[in-house]
Each structure stands twice: as C-alpha cells, then as structure tokens.
Amino acid sequence: MSGTSLDGLDIALCDFDTNGVPSLLAATTTPLPKDLAQQLARLSQIQRLASNQPQCVTNDNVHLQAVADRQFAEFSASAVNQFIWAQQQAGVIHTDSIITAIGSHGQTIRHWPTGDTPYTVQIGCPSTLAALTGIDVIADFRQKDIALGGQGAPLAPAFHRAVFAQAQHTIGVLNIGGIANLTLLAADSTLGFDTGPGNCLLDSWFVRHHPESAQQYDADGQFAQQGEVVPALLESLLADPFFSLTGPKSTGREYFNLAWLDAWLQQHPASLSHTDVQRTLLELSARTVVMEIQRLGIQHCYVCGGGVHNTALMQRISELAIAQASCQVHSTEVLGVAPDWVEALAFAWLAWSFVQRRPSSLASVTGASRDAVLGGLFPAA
Ligand SMILES: Nc1ncnc2c1ncn2[C@@H]1O[C@H](COP(=O)(O)OP(=O)(O)OP(=O)(O)O)[C@@H](O)[C@H]1O
Ligand SMILES: [Mg+2]
Incomplete structure (x- = not known):
C-alpha cells in the first residue's frame, strides 16, 4: 500500500484463516525515493481555474506517466524482494515458502469519481511487479467498482x-x-x-x-x-x-x-x-x-x-x-x-478475497450498483 501521503510503501506479510481473518507476520515501510515521490506528486497535480472548479491539465504527459508506472513497479518489486529476504533471514518464513499473492494498490495519481466519465488511476505496472518478484500480483482493485457506478473508494x-x-x-x-x-x-x-x-x-x-x-x-x-x-x-x-x-x-x-x-x-x-x-x-x-x-x-x-x-x-x-x-x-x-498496518492489511485481504473469488466491495459504501469481486490477476508465470 502506498497512499496519498507519498511517504512510502507499506508492506505487510499476512496469513489468513479460512474466514479471511489475517495474522500479521511482519511489516515494514520502505520510503519512496525523493525523485520518484516528486514525479508522482507532479503527475497528481491539477490546474485550478478561477471558477474554483478543478480541471485536468490539458498537456498531461503520457510518457511521464508510463515511465512513472514502470519505475514505481520496479521500486515496489525491489522493496518486496528485500523484505522477503529479510523475513527469511529472521526465520519468519522458510526460504521455500510460497507466497500466494501480492495485493498491490499502486499509487493513485488521479481520482475522479464524479463527472460524465468517472475514473481513477493507480500506477505501478502489476506485470512488472509479478515478473520481478516471481509472485502472482492482484491489482486494479478500484476499477470494477467504478464500472458499477461506484466511487471506487474507500475500499x-x-x-x-x-x-x-x-x-x-x-x-x-x-x-x-x-x-x-x-x-x-x-x-x-x-x-x-x-x-x-x-x-x-x-x-x-x-x-x-x-x-x-x-x-x-x-x-x-x-x-x-x-x-x-x-x-x-x-x-x-x-x-x-x-x-x-x-x-x-x-x-x-x-x-x-x-x-x-x-x-x-x-x-x-x-x-x-x-x-x-x-x-x-x-x-x-x-x-x-x-x-x-x-x-x-x-x-x-x-x-x-x-x-x-x-x-x-x-x-x-x-x-x-x-x-x-x-x-x-x-x-x-x-x-x-x-x-500503521491496517491499510496494508486491507489490501492483503482484498487480494485474499480475490483468490477466494469473494465479493470485497460494499455497494452501501461506494454507491455501486452491487458488491463485487475486486481486482485482476497478473500471474508471475
Ligand atoms: N510523528 C508524526 N507526527 C505527525 N504526523 C505524522 C507522524 N508520523 C506520521 N505522520 C503522518 O502520517 C502520514 C503517513 O500516514 P499514512 O502512511 O497512513 O498515509 P497515506 O500513505 O496517505 O495512507 P492512506 O492513503 O493509505 O491512508 C505522514 O505523511 C504524516 O503526515
Ligand atoms: Mg503511507
């Protein structure tokens, strides 16, 4: 999980019982490199007009977004790999333990849930994260709820x-x-x-x-x-x-x-x-x-x-x-x-819910037309 504060990536290692109740085995926060944080903050900026109505900047740079998408994923993969190595050294997990999935929120660079065509954008290429960690990634949690008329948040x-x-x-x-x-x-x-x-x-x-x-x-x-x-x-x-x-x-x-x-x-x-x-x-x-x-x-x-x-x-x-x-x-x-770890646990739980194909959104919260299974699978294989 990396939230709106752009302070760092929270990583939580969790075990779930059959009812989806998590045990937190270990957790850490890896600070975002300053240049990446600045780049992400810049991408999140919107020009404000005199009318006080926020408007999207017209010259949003597709290239900058695509670069940040891959760089945030590379940063996340390196943080996850280092974290797993540290947990193996500490004996929290065995070297041959298989991690079922990474639930990756990505970094929100724009959340626009109202308007003619509502949308929300999280970057941090899940395919890159899966390829560089060798672990299946569940990501894109907010899109289905938006597609069903909801705000896509909070999850x-x-x-x-x-x-x-x-x-x-x-x-x-x-x-x-x-x-x-x-x-x-x-x-x-x-x-x-x-x-x-x-x-x-x-x-x-x-x-x-x-x-x-x-x-x-x-x-x-x-x-x-x-x-x-x-x-x-x-x-x-x-x-x-x-x-x-x-x-x-x-x-x-x-x-x-x-x-x-x-x-x-x-x-x-x-x-x-x-x-x-x-x-x-x-x-x-x-x-x-x-x-x-x-x-x-x-x-x-x-x-x-x-x-x-x-x-x-x-x-x-x-x-x-x-x-x-x-x-x-x-x-x-x-x-x-x-x-400190509730939000990171929440995204591990969302990934667990996806693996179980259980609905994990609440229409009563987001305003969507129904509860739904959230997320998409990006296999490591
Ligand atoms: N000792 C402290 N004193 C004041 N503020 C603190 C302190 N420690 C943390 N914070 C605040 O907490 C923020 C980070 O909180 P957190 O990681 O929960 O936010 P986030 O990344 O936006 O998460 P999310 O969007 O998922 O809720 C920092 O940006 C800072 O404002
Ligand atoms: Mg944070």
Whole structure:
C-alpha cells in the first residue's frame, strides 16, 4: 500500500484463516525515493481555474506517466524482494515458502469519481511487479467498482467490517492518511466515506515552509501548536461543498492541495502567520472528522493511519469527539491491530478475497450498483 501521503510503501506479510481473518507476520515501510515521490506528486497535480472548479491539465504527459508506472513497479518489486529476504533471514518464513499473492494498490495519481466519465488511476505496472518478484500480483482493485457506478473508494470499510465489527456494539474506524476516511460498523449495516483532508494539507503546508526538513511532516504537530486557529479562515475552509455532502463520497490530493488552500487564503489578509495557518488546518482535519462522528452517532472510534502519531491532531480529535459526540477515541491497537498496518492489511485481504473469488466491495459504501469481486490477476508465470 502506498497512499496519498507519498511517504512510502507499506508492506505487510499476512496469513489468513479460512474466514479471511489475517495474522500479521511482519511489516515494514520502505520510503519512496525523493525523485520518484516528486514525479508522482507532479503527475497528481491539477490546474485550478478561477471558477474554483478543478480541471485536468490539458498537456498531461503520457510518457511521464508510463515511465512513472514502470519505475514505481520496479521500486515496489525491489522493496518486496528485500523484505522477503529479510523475513527469511529472521526465520519468519522458510526460504521455500510460497507466497500466494501480492495485493498491490499502486499509487493513485488521479481520482475522479464524479463527472460524465468517472475514473481513477493507480500506477505501478502489476506485470512488472509479478515478473520481478516471481509472485502472482492482484491489482486494479478500484476499477470494477467504478464500472458499477461506484466511487471506487474507500475500499477499506469491507476489511474493517471483516476484522473489527462487534456483534453488540456500533463502532467507528477512522483512518487518517493523506485523506481521512471513516467507517461506521453497526450490527446490520456498514457505511464509509472520505471525510476530507487528514494529513495532506498539514504535510504540504509544513513542507512549503520547511523545504529542507528531512521529515516531510509536522512531527507531533509541533509547528501547529505554535499557532492559533484563525476562525474566519476555518469558517471559509469548512464552507467547501465537499464537507456538506453526505456519502458515498471520496476525494484525493488532486482536490485538497495547496492550490485549494491558496484560493481560500487569497480572501484573507496576507498577515496570517504560517503557524496559525498550520493550526487552522489541523483544526479543519479534526472538525471535519468529528462532524461525521457526531452525525453518525458513533460512541467509540478506533483510529489508524499515520495521523495517529500526530499527538496534537489526536488530542484535538479526542477533545472534540467527547465534547460534541460523547465519543471515546482509541487506537486500533486496543483491538489488536497496529494502526500503521491496517491499510496494508486491507489490501492483503482484498487480494485474499480475490483468490477466494469473494465479493470485497460494499455497494452501501461506494454507491455501486452491487458488491463485487475486486481486482485482476497478473500471474508471475
Ligand atoms: N510523528 C508524526 N507526527 C505527525 N504526523 C505524522 C507522524 N508520523 C506520521 N505522520 C503522518 O502520517 C502520514 C503517513 O500516514 P499514512 O502512511 O497512513 O498515509 P497515506 O500513505 O496517505 O495512507 P492512506 O492513503 O493509505 O491512508 C505522514 O505523511 C504524516 O503526515
Ligand atoms: Mg503511507
């Protein structure tokens, strides 16, 4: 799994029981090489017109995309091969163990689920990955759901239901990646949708003002904590129509990016301090998540994704969730799954579901006409 943050490739080695319940044997994150990450970020960019309607750049370069497709696959294959070698050395797996499949999400460079012809683009050539690892690859998980009229996202709620659902209690699962997504797991129904920006705006604003920083994020929210929320800016950002839509809805960094923020900032005095903007962005992520927790009546919410490490963000989400929704916020760790690996486990589970030919999408989440078996097989042979 490599998400919208473009921070690295998460690799999880999993074993499944016959019901599809995973055991995590080992996991790692391999950072994306900086030049590849920059290239992928460039491919994800969209020109924004004065009307505030994002439009695709007309001179998108097919060549650059094709090169990035193969380079991301080569990077993924090398990371997987190194990981497997390390697990063999550590005795986690035998040298003659056969790995059934790699579930590969690929890197999203464009997610455009609405409009006349909805589409979503993940790159990371699965045939290259299969050829260079010698392992069957299951990929292209989002396309079938789009073909059936769905958003193609989020896909993790079905996995959340498989591993976290509790017979007696309604719970929420919140993933804070570049984009944040919330899943409601009730006894008889599952809902899920993107709430908006998780870390993506925090990362982008931090990097803009710390271009030399080795780490590409505001560690523990320290930069944000030096500032104050700017109420007028927060109000403008919250007025974005995405936040008042109810699900199914999904979004990406082609929408929530610095161009989006700059358009709003232009309406405010130029004197806003960088830390005040960072603090306001943190408040935006926290408030948009808690608005949905409140709307869905969630009383226990379990959080995963890299945002769980942003202590300032987690503290703000917890405070607002208690105050506005009487909701307790926990890490998924308390349910036995480390928050850093939930998304990677989800894509291993999607691959397992494909191998079993079991439907793994939830039409109630994505808005598709039906649940479906997701993914395609790219054999190593
Ligand atoms: N110590 C930390 N302090 C603040 N933020 C952190 C910290 N550690 C991780 N993060 C945030 O987590 C992000 C990475 O999270 P994650 O890998 O879950 O996102 P992602 O790759 O976009 O995933 P996905 O799209 O699958 O949800 C980083 O970009 C950063 O914003
Ligand atoms: Mg990541």
